[in-house]
Amino acid sequence: xxxxxxxxxxxxxxxxxxxxxxxxPEPERSHWARxxxxxxxxxxxxxxxxxxxxxLPTPPVAVPVHESxxxxxxxxxxxxxxxxxxxxxxxxxxxxELAEELPAAVLDAVLPPVVRRQAAQDYERWxxxxxxxxxxxxxxTWQVPLNWFVLVSDEERRYEKGTADVPPLLRYRTPMVQxxxxxxxxxxxxxxxxxxxxxxxxxxxxxxxxxxxxxxxLVELDYGGLVHVLPAGELEGDHxxxxxxxxxxxxxxxxxxAAGETYVRLVERWRAVRDRRSAx
Numbered sequence: 001x002x003x004x005x006x007x008x009x010x011x012x013x014x015x016x017x018x019x020x021x022x023x024x025p026e027p028e029r030s031h032w033a034r035x036x037x038x039x040x041x042x043x044x045x046x047x048x049x050x051x052x053x054x055x056l057p058t059p060p061v062a063v064p065v066h067e068s069x070x071x072x073x074x075x076x077x078x079x080x081x082x083x084x085x086x087x088x089x090x091x092x093x094x095x096x097e098l099a100e101e102l103p104a105a106v107l108d109a110v111l112p113p114v115v116r117r118q119a120a121q122d123y124e125r126w127x128x129x130x131x132x133x134x135x136x137x138x139x140x141t142w143q144v145p146l147n148w149f150v151l152v153s154d155e156e157r158r159y160e161k162g163t164a165d166v167p168p169l170l171r172y173r174t175p176m177v178q179x180x181x182x183x184x185x186x187x188x189x190x191x192x193x194x195x196x197x198x199x200x201x202x203x204x205x206x207x208x209x210x211x212x213x214x215x216x217x218l219v220e221l222d223y224g225g226l227v228h229v230l231p232a233g234e235l236e237g238d239h240x241x242x243x244x245x246x247x248x249x250x251x252x253x254x255x256x257x258a259a260g261e262t263y264v265r266l267v268e269r270w271r272a273v274r275d276r277r278s279a280x
Contacts, residue, residue: 011229011277014044015138015148015206016220017176018074018081023214032082036073044072044224047085062111062119063091074218081218083136090135092123134212142274146244146266147202148221150186151179151210154242161232168227170235176210176217183207186248193251193259229276240266 021029021036035041047070068087073080095116098107107116127133140148152172162168183203190200210219227235247262 011141011225012044013140013144013224013226014220014222015140015151016072016083016222017136017210017213018072018083018218018220019136019214020216021080021082023217024082031069032071032073032084033080035069035071036075036080036082041073042070044222047087062095062115063122064088076218079216083220085137086133086135089133090137090139092119092126093135094139095119095123134209136213138206138209142226142277143270144221144223144226144240145202146240146270147199147206149241149244150182150203150248151206151219152221152241153182153245154239157239157241159236161236162227168232168235170223170227170238172221172241174219176213176215176219179219180207180210183210189248189252193254193256226273230273240269 021033024032047068064087066088068085070085070087072083072085074083075081095111098111102110152174156172156174158169158171158173160166160169183206187200187203187207190203194200221241223230223235230238243262243266247259247266250256250259250262
């Protein structure tokens with residue numbers, strides 16, 4: 001499949017769920033089985049470039065007219081697992097979040113109100129026909145949400161420095177049952193130790209999302225395009241999942257001071273990453 005551009009698009013990190021083929025009903029299962037045999041499957045950069053290209057026409061295309069037939073594919077121990085892009089659904093959901101992230105004047109310039117209203121009406125009609133729809137991919141820009149790190153462990157971390165031809169990589173991958181177990185454990189500790197807050201709310205939300213998928217799925221946390229904006233030394237030394245686990249363990253022991261220090265360190269690190277979006 002031809003690429004929209006060869007330019008690297010940074011900024012976005014991803015949380016993905018790969019479900020085994022058997023979790024999909026027909027005829028979708030057969031579609032993904034054929035798709036998995038393709039030698040030329042597109043990458044996450046291709047997906048992001050296509051989304052950005054849709055913003056170039058006048059008026060811009062806020063959400064794709066047709067749902068994507070692409071997916072990410074893994075084969076683990078002989079089992080093919082698929083993570084559908086569902087670009088259209090994710091586009092609608094991202095529109096809801098834009099109003100919180102962008103000033104009104106900027107949002108109106110990028111996506112005029114009439115375009116957003118039409119997209120919202122289309123989503124409402126589509127959702128009435130597909131009330132159980134959920135995305136297989138969550139996206140975060142200029143950060144990895146701290147609650148995502150609860151799902152994985154440092155032992156599942158994979159880091160590659162990259163070469164002149166191959167970009168660096170930093171990602172975690174874990175079985176669904178393990179991810180759910182970690183979420184439940186962390187929530188028990190947090191609710192016993194701290195007041196309600198964004199960390200607990202985010203973890204409850206991601207835990208509910210994970211429950212929507214097949215128990216033999218795989219969960220992947222991928223730094224995605226962030227590897228292109230973070231210096232190699234920062235990437236290599238980034239063990240945020242281990243630090244999140246240490247902080248939760250400190251709470252479990254009743255050591256609130258150590259947990260607080262860990263949390264402040266993590267928040268400051270990721271705030272510094274988010275600040276890069278406004279740097280020249």
